[in-house]
Amino acid sequence: MAQHGGLLYFGGVLVMDTNIIDTAFMREALKLAEVAASLGEVPVGCVVVRDGKIISSGYNRRECEQDALAHAEIRAIQIACEKIGYWRLCGCDLYVTLEPCIMCAGAVLNSRIDRVIFGAYDPKAGAFGSVLNLNEYNFNHKPEIIGGILAEQSSALLSGFFRNLRKEKSI
Numbered sequence: 001m002a003q004h005g006g007l008l009y010f011g012g013v014l015v016m017d018t019n020i021i022d023t024a025f026m027r028e029a030l031k032l033a034e035v036a037a038s039l040g041e042v043p044v045g046c047v048v049v050r051d052g053k054i055i056s057s058g059y060n061r062r063e064c065e066q067d068a069l070a071h072a073e074i075r076a077i078q079i080a081c082e083k084i085g086y087w088r089l090c091g092c093d094l095y096v097t098l099e100p101c102i103m104c105a106g107a108v109l110n111s112r113i114d115r116v117i118f119g120a121y122d123p124k125a126g127a128f129g130s131v132l133n134l135n136e137y138n139f140n141h142k143p144e145i146i147g148g149i150l151a152e153q154s155s156a157l158l159s160g161f162f163r164n165l166r167k168e169k170s171i
Helices: 018-038 072-084 102-111 151-170
Strands: 002-004 007-010 045-050 053-059 092-098 115-120 144-147
Touching: 018 045, 018 053, 018 072, 018 092, 018 115, 018 151, 045 072, 053 072, 072 092, 072 102, 092 102, 092 151, 115 151
Parallel strands: 092 115, 115 144
Antiparallel strands: 002 007, 045 053, 045 092
């Protein structure tokens, strides 16, 4: 994504609506969530975008790695920092299929990500509006938060995963 003279270009195409861009990157995060689901992980996928290009990605791997920190956002942030060689991710946007938990929201704040765009709200653990909103506190960084992008698709993936998990446990 590049801006020239007030015009927004995405992949060489003039785009006036940033919702189109946000939707395109959220679709990429959804693909990663599907990978997580195929591994028996809670289906959450994430991409970090800089200058209109995906620079890193991640998906949940808590079960595979037996690591409480193996969330999609944490991995994507780690890879992005490695890729650019700096811990500050200014100029980066994070797209994730589920509203970040408090741990991941803290990582967003600490890495100075500009925008967080998420799909489904998380009424049990969401830290950017559902359970609490870290942007309401006096931290030294406040990313722009956009929720509900492809929320239906994100929610359906999560609901289907947990429905199948309950079926397996009842057998």
